Amino acid sequence: xxxxxxxxxxxxxxxxxxLFITPIVFMISGSLTPDAGVFAQAGGWDALWSAGVxxxxxxxxxxxxxxxxxxxNSLFINGMIVGxxxxxxxxxxxxxARLQWYGRNLLFxxxxxxxIIPLEAIAVPLFYMVSLFxxxxxxWVQILPFIANAFSIYLFYTFFIGMPREMEEAARIDGxxxxxxxxxxxxxxxxxxxxxxxxLTFLTQWGAFLWPLMVTSGEDVRPLPLAIATFYSLPPLxxxxxxxxxxxxxxxxxxxxxxxxxxxxxxxxxxGIKG
Amino acid sequence: MASVEYRHIxxxxxxxxxxxxDLNLQVEDGEMMVLVGPSGCGKSTALRLLAGLDPVTEGQxxxxxxxxxxxxxxxxxIAMVFQNYALYPHMTVRxxxxxxxxxxxxxxxxxxxxxxxxxxxxxxxxxxxxxPKELSGGQCQRVAMGRALVxxxxxxxxxEPLSNLDAKLRIQxxxxxxxxxxxxxxxxxxxxxxxxxxxxxxxxxxxxxGGRLQQVGRPQELYDKPDNTFVASxxxxxxxxxxxxxxxxxxxxxDLADGGxxxxxxxxxxxxxxxxxxxxxxxxxxxxxxxxxxQITPSAEVVVEAVxxxxxxxxxxxxxxxxxxxxxxxxxxxRLTGLPRERVxxxxxxxxxxxxxxxxxxxxxxxx
Numbered sequence: 001x002x003x004x005x006x007x008x009x010x011x012x013x014x015x016x017x018x019l020f021i022t023p024i025v026f027m028i029s030g031s032l033t034p035d036a037g038v039f040a041q042a043g044g045w046d047a048l049w050s051a052g053v054x055x056x057x058x059x060x061x062x063x064x065x066x067x068x069x070x071x072x073n074s075l076f077i078n079g080m081i082v083g084x085x086x087x088x089x090x091x092x093x094x095x096x097a098r099l100q101w102y103g104r105n106l107l108f109x110x111x112x113x114x115x116i117i118p119l120e121a122i123a124v125p126l127f128y129m130v131s132l133f134x135x136x137x138x139x140w141v142q143i144l145p146f147i148a149n150a151f152s153i154y155l156f157y158t159f160f161i162g163m164p165r166e167m168e169e170a171a172r173i174d175g176x177x178x179x180x181x182x183x184x185x186x187x188x189x190x191x192x193x194x195x196x197x198x199x200l201t202f203l204t205q206w207g208a209f210l211w212p213l214m215v216t217s218g219e220d221v222r223p224l225p226l227a228i229a230t231f232y233s234l235p236p237l238x239x240x241x242x243x244x245x246x247x248x249x250x251x252x253x254x255x256x257x258x259x260x261x262x263x264x265x266x267x268x269x270x271x272g273i274k275g
Numbered sequence: 276m277a278s279v280e281y282r283h284i285x286x287x288x289x290x291x292x293x294x295x296x297d298l299n300l301q302v303e304d305g306e307m308m309v310l311v312g313p314s315g316c317g318k319s320t321a322l323r324l325l326a327g328l329d330p331v332t333e334g335q336x337x338x339x340x341x342x343x344x345x346x347x348x349x350x351x352x353i354a355m356v357f358q359n360y361a362l363y364p365h366m367t368v369r370x371x372x373x374x375x376x377x378x379x380x381x382x383x384x385x386x387x388x389x390x391x392x393x394x395x396x397x398x399x400x401x402x403x404x405x406x407p408k409e410l411s412g413g414q415c416q417r418v419a420m421g422r423a424l425v426x427x428x429x430x431x432x433x434x435e436p437l438s439n440l441d442a443k444l445r446i447q448x449x450x451x452x453x454x455x456x457x458x459x460x461x462x463x464x465x466x467x468x469x470x471x472x473x474x475x476x477x478x479x480x481x482x483x484x485g486g487r488l489q490q491v492g493r494p495q496e497l498y499d500k501p502d503n504t505f506v507a508s509x510x511x512x513x514x515x516x517x518x519x520x521x522x523x524x525x526x527x528x529x530d531l532a533d534g535g536x537x538x539x540x541x542x543x544x545x546x547x548x549x550x551x552x553x554x555x556x557x558x559x560x561x562x563x564x565x566x567x568x569x570q571i572t573p574s575a576e577v578v579v580e581a582v583x584x585x586x587x588x589x590x591x592x593x594x595x596x597x598x599x600x601x602x603x604x605x606x607x608x609x610r611l612t613g614l615p616r617e618r619v620x621x622x623x624x625x626x627x628x629x630x631x632x633x634x635x636x637x638x639x640x641x642x643x
Contacts, residue, residue, distance in 0.1 A: 166361035169328050172348040173355045174422070175378030184374075188365040 024250070030243035031057050038239045057244035064234075064241065065227050066219065067248065073139070074206065074223040075252070080143045082201050086194055088147055093156025094182055098168065108157075114150040119211060127214050141215045142223070146205060152197045159193035160186065195263035199256060206253055224249050277339040277352075277429040277462055278304045279325060284334035286320050286486075294320040296486045298334070305460040307453075309477030311467055313509070317486040318466045322432050325464065327351050338430060349378070354423035355432040359439060360415045362407040368394075368418050369403040375426045393425040396455075413444045420452070424459070431456075431463040437472065449475060470510050474498065482506050498563075504639035507561045513590065516607045520560035520634060522553055531560055531627075532607070535575045535595050538629045550634060553642060559635040564590065566631040567609030569616075574626035579617045580606055588612045593625065 030038050032053050061067055095101070096108045126145060135141040163186070171181040187194070209225045216222050228249065231242050257264070279302040286295040295317040302308040310318040323329045325336055327348035335342045343351050354375070362371050372393055376386040394400045397417045407415055416436060423431060436452070437445045453476055456463050467473055473480045474494045482489040482497065482505070490502040501507035501515065508514035518532040528537045544550060577593040591609045609625055617623050634642040 164359065164361065166357040166359055167363065169326075169348075170355065170357060170361040170422075171363075171374070172328070173326055173353060174375040175349040175426075176374075177347075177349065180378075185363055189363075 027243050027246050027250075030240060031247045033057075033240060035238050035240045038243070057238075057240035058248070060238065060241045061244050061248070065230060067227070067245075069220065070222065070224045070227040071248075073221055074225075077139060077142045077223055078202055078205050080139070081146045081205050082198050084143070085147045085149055085152060085201055086198060089149055089152035089197065090156045090187070090190070090194065091182070092148070092153045094160050094186060096153065097157045097160035098165075099178070111150050111153055115154065123210060123214060130215060136215050137218050137221055139221055142208075142212055142221070145211070146201075146208075149201065152201060155193060155197055155200075156190075159190055163189065192263045195260040199260050199264050202256055203253060206249075278302060278337075279308075279430055279462060279464065280335075280337040280340075281321065281325075282335045282337060284321070284324060284336065285332050286317070286324060286329065287332045294486050295324075298486075298488055300481055300488060300491060302462060302464060305462055307456050307463045307465060307476060307478045309465045309467060309473040309480045310483060311470055311473035311477075311480055311509075312483035312489075313468060315485075316483040318468075318483050319434055320486075321483070322355070322434050322464055322466050325351075325430070326353055326355050326432055351430075352428055353430040353432055354426065354428035355434065356416075356419045356423050356436045358435040360407070360419040362415060362418055362422070364407050367404050367406055368399060368410070368421075371407070371418055372399075372403075372421050372425050375422060379426060389425055393421045396424070397421045412440050413448060416440060416448055420455070424455075424461075427461075429462065431461045433463065433465045435467055436465075437467070438469075445472075452476065471512060474510070480510075482509060484509070500641070501561070501633065502641050504559060504561065504635050507633065507635075511563060513564055513608050515561040515563055515633070517559055517561050517635070518605070518607060520558045520632075522550060522555065522558070524554045529629075531632075532575075532595060535577070536573045536627055538573055543629070546630070547634070550642065553634070553636070557637055558642070559637070559639070561633040561635060562627055562631060564608045564610040566628040567607075567611070567625050568628065569611060569613070569623070569625055571626035571628060573629070574624040576622050577607075577625055578622045579619050581619060582615065582617055584615065589615055589617075591617050591625075593617075593623075 032055070034054055034056060092111075096104060096111070130136060130141045130145075135144075167185055167189070168181050171185045172178075176184060207225055208223065209229070212223050212226055213229075216226070224245075228242065228245050231238070231245060281298045281300040284295055284298040285293070287293050298317075298321060300308075300321075310321055312318050320329065324331050325338075327343065327346060327350075331344050336344055338351060338353070363374065366374065369390055372390045373386050376389055381389070390403075391400070394403055397420060399414070399417055399421055402410065402414060402418075407418070410418065416439075419436070433452075437448055440448060449472060452465075456476075465472075465476055467476075477494055479491060480494050480497055481491045484505050490497055490506045497506060498510050501510065504515075504517050508517060518535070520532075521530045522540055522543070523530050524540070527540045529540055529543050530537055575595075577595060579591060579593050581592040583590040583592075589611055591611055592606050593609065594606050611617075636642055
C-alpha cells in the first residue's frame with residue numbers, strides 16, 4: 001500500500017512537473033528551429049523537439065536589437081534594486097523587529113497596508129512625480145521607486161523577530177553597537193532570508209514592463225522586457241527570434257535561482273512565505 | 276573588579292508589568308551574589324537592568340559607585356553568560372572568544388594571547404576550530420563563560436547558566452564556576468531559580484519574590500534564620516515546614532500544630548523573651564525537616580502519608596494523627612536517618628528539636 005501511494009504521489013508530481021517544463025522546452029526548441037519550422041510544428045507535439053538545430057534565431061536577435069545593451073540595463077537596474085534593496089529593507093525589518101522607537105507600531109502597520117497597493121494603482125501619480133523631478137529616461141527612475149519594498153521588509157521582519165534575542169544582547173554586551181551587531185551577528189545568520197528576498201525581488205523586477213514603458217523612451221536605458229516587445233511590434237513577426245530572446249532573458253533568472261536554491265528554500269521555510 | 280549597587284530600583288514594563296519594586300542591594304567587590312527566586316520574581320530583570328539591556332524605570336544602578344543608567348551595555352565593562360549560551364553560530368570557538376577583544380580593538384597578537392589563555396583555563400584549547408553546533412552542552416557552556424571572561428570584565432553576570440545541562444554535568448560545572456570565580460575574584464551576579472545552586476555558589480544570596488527583595492545574607496544565615504515564611508519555604512529541599520503555633524498562657528505551654536507537640540512556655544520565653552508579646556495570639560511556627568527526629572522529645576503521634584527513600588536518608592511525609600484530626604494541618608515532612616520503620620498509612624511517633632523552631636506572625640514575618 002505504501003509503495004502504491006508513493007508511486008501515485010511521484011506520478012502526479014511528475015505530471016505537474018512536465019506541465020510546468022513543457023513551455024520552457026517548447027521555447028528552447030523553438031529558439032533553435034528556423035522560422036518556417038516553428039510554424040510548421042506549432043500546434044503539434046513535435047514542437048517539443050527542434051526540427052534542425054540552428055543558431056540563426058540567436059544571430060537575428062543580436063542583429064535586430066542591441067541585446068547586450070538591454071541586458072546590461074536590466075542587470076544594472078535589477079542589481080541595484082536587489083543590492084540596495086537588501087540593505088535598506090533588511091535594516092528597516094531589523095528596526096521594526098528589534099529597536100524601540102516612537103511610532104514604530106504605527107509605521108509598521110502602514111508598511112503592511114502598503115502591501116496591498118499594486119503598482120498599477122499608483123503608477124500615474126508616481127509618473128507625475130518623477131516627471132516633476134525631471135527623472136524620466138534615467139536608470140534612477142527605474143530603480144528608486146522599487147528599493148523600499150513592503151513585502152521585503154515584512155519578510156525580514158518575520159525572520160528577525162524569530163531569531164534568538166540573546167545573541168544580539170550578547171553582542172551588545174561584548175561591545176558591539178547596533179549597526180555592528182547587525183552586520184557582524186545578524187546578517188551572517190540571516191543568509192536564507194537575504195537569499196529569498198534577493199531571488200523574489202529579482203524575479204519580480206526582471207519582468208517589469210509597465211513602469212519602464214511609462215518612464216523611458218530611449219533605447220539606452222530600457223530593460224529587456226521592452227526590447228522583446230519590439231519584436232511583436234516590428235514586422236516581420238519571427239517567432240524563432242522571440243523564442244531565442246526569451247531563452248536568453250530567462251537564463252539569468254535560472255542561474256540566480258539555482259545558485260541560491262539551497263538558501264532560498266530554507267528562507268521560504270523559515271520566513272513562513274507561501275506561494 | 277568592582278562593586279555593584281541597586282539603589283531604589285523599580286522596573287515597570289510597557290505592558291504595565293511591575294517586575295521590580297524598590298530594590299536596594301549592594302554587591303561587594305569580588306563577591307559572588309546569587310539572586311534566587313521563583314519564575315517571574317524579577318531576578319533576571321535585575322540582571323538585565325545591570326547589563327543595560329533594559330532601561331531602569333526608577334532608581335539608580337551603580338557600578339563602582341558611578342551611576343550607569345544612561346550607559347549602553349558596551350560601555351559598562353560587564354560580561355554576561357546567557358541561559359541558552361547565546362554563542363554566535365556562524366563563528367568558530369576561537370572567533371567567539373575573540374569577538375569581545377575585536378570590539379576592544381586589541382592587536383591580533385594580544386587577541387591570540389588572551390584567547391589561548393582563556394581557552395587553556397577552561398579546557399577549550401582542542402576545540403578552538405569547532406563551531407557551536409559541533410559542541411556538547413557542557414562545552415557550549417564553557418565557551419560562553421570563556422567569551423565572558425576573556426576580556427576581564429569588571430562584573431560578571433550569569434543568567435541561569437546551568438539550567439540547560441543534565442543533572443550530573445550541572446553539578447560538575449557548578450563546581451567549576453565556583454572555583455573559577457574564587458580564583459579570578461570577579462564580582463559576580465548569578466541568577467538561578469534553583470535554591471541548591473544558590474546555597475552552594477553564593478557568598479551571599481538575595482531572595483526575590485514578586486519583584487520585592489525578601490532577604491539578603493549568607494546562605495546558612497538565610498537557611499537558619501529566614502526573615503519570612505517565603506524565604507523559609509523557598510530555601511531548602513524540601514523547604515521549611517510551616518504550621519500553626521499558640522503560646523497558651525493559661526496552660527503554660529506552646530501548642531504546636533494544633534495539639535501535635537507541646538513544649539513548656541517557660542523554656543521558650545527563656546530562650547526567646549521577645550515572644551512574650553505574642554501570648555495567646557495566633558502564630559506560625561517553622562521547622563526544617565531535619566529538626567524532626569524519632570529519637571527526641573517532645574514527640575507526637577502522626578500518620579505516614581508517603582516515604583521517599585534517598586539512600587542515606589529518607590523523607591517522610593506525614594499528617595497529624597487522630598488526636599489532631601480536623602485541624603486542617605498541611606502535610607509536614609521530616610528528613611530521617613537510621614533504619615526505616617515507617618509504613619504508609621501507619622502511625623509513628625516523631626519528635627522535634629524546639630531550639631530550631633522559628634516563629635512568624637500572621638503576616639508571615641519572623642518574630643524570633
